[in-house]
Amino acid sequence: MTEQPEHGRSFYDAVGGEEALRRLIDTFYDQVLADPLLSPVFAHFTPTHVDHVVVWLTEVFGGPAAYSERLGGHHALLGHHAGLAITEEQRARWAELMVTTARKELPDDALLQQRFGEYIEWGTRIALAVSQPGAEVGDPGPVPHWGWDGLAQD
Numbered sequence: 152m153t154e155q156p157e158h159g160r161s162f163y164d165a166v167g168g169e170e171a172l173r174r175l176i177d178t179f180y181d182q183v184l185a186d187p188l189l190s191p192v193f194a195h196f197t198p199t200h201v202d203h204v205v206v207w208l209t210e211v212f213g214g215p216a217a218y219s220e221r222l223g224g225h226h227a228l229l230g231h232h233a234g235l236a237i238t239e240e241q242r243a244r245w246a247e248l249m250v251t252t253a254r255k256e257l258p259d260d261a262l263l264q265q266r267f268g269e270y271i272e273w274g275t276r277i278a279l280a281v282s283q284p285g286a287e288v289g290d291p292g293p294v295p296h297w298g299w300d301g302l303a304q305d
């Protein structure tokens with residue numbers, strides 16, 4: 152788990168744990184579903200979507216590894232985006248809404264907000280890539296870990 156001396160705690164704990172991630176994702180999807188560019192992409196949205204995104208982010212940021220244990224891990228996550236044909240405009244809007252929601256819902260800590268934004272930029276580019284027609288997920292390896300130093304090389 153990545154830690155930074157002056158911040159001390161794991162990135163997951165500093166973010167505020169599962170409770171903060173749930174607040175973030177609840178607020179975020181309220182906006183996604185009201186957004187004319189994104190709402191058509193989420194036509195089949197269900198409340199379990201919120202749960203699963205929270206479980207994913209929990210594991211990525213160093214909390215319990217429940218996405219790997221219960222929801223199929225990295226391969227399954229990428230597979231959920233297969234065939235969606237996400238456009239760059241949609242990706243950028245998704246990322247922008249997530250980052251602006253994080254400014255309201257996550258702690259007001261410059262490094263935390265920066266690393267969170269970098270993860271969203273990285274993750275949304277991968278989601279766009281695997282969503283294109285004919286793209287193959289292959290073997291993406293274990294769920295990535297992201298923290299005070301960005302992507303952990305573990």
Ligand code: HEM
Binds near residue numbers: 193270
């Ligand atoms: C960091 C970036 C992203 C993360 C962590 C993420 C996370 C997830 C997760 C965990 C699921 C599975 C939900 C479930 O099991 O119900 C999912 C599905 C989905 N994601 Fe993403 N996502 C990202 C980027 C995007 C972007 C940029 C878009 C579109 C603009 C998108 C559109 C969707 C859609 C439409 C589904 C539902 C697909 C289905 O019906 O199964 N995602 N995402």
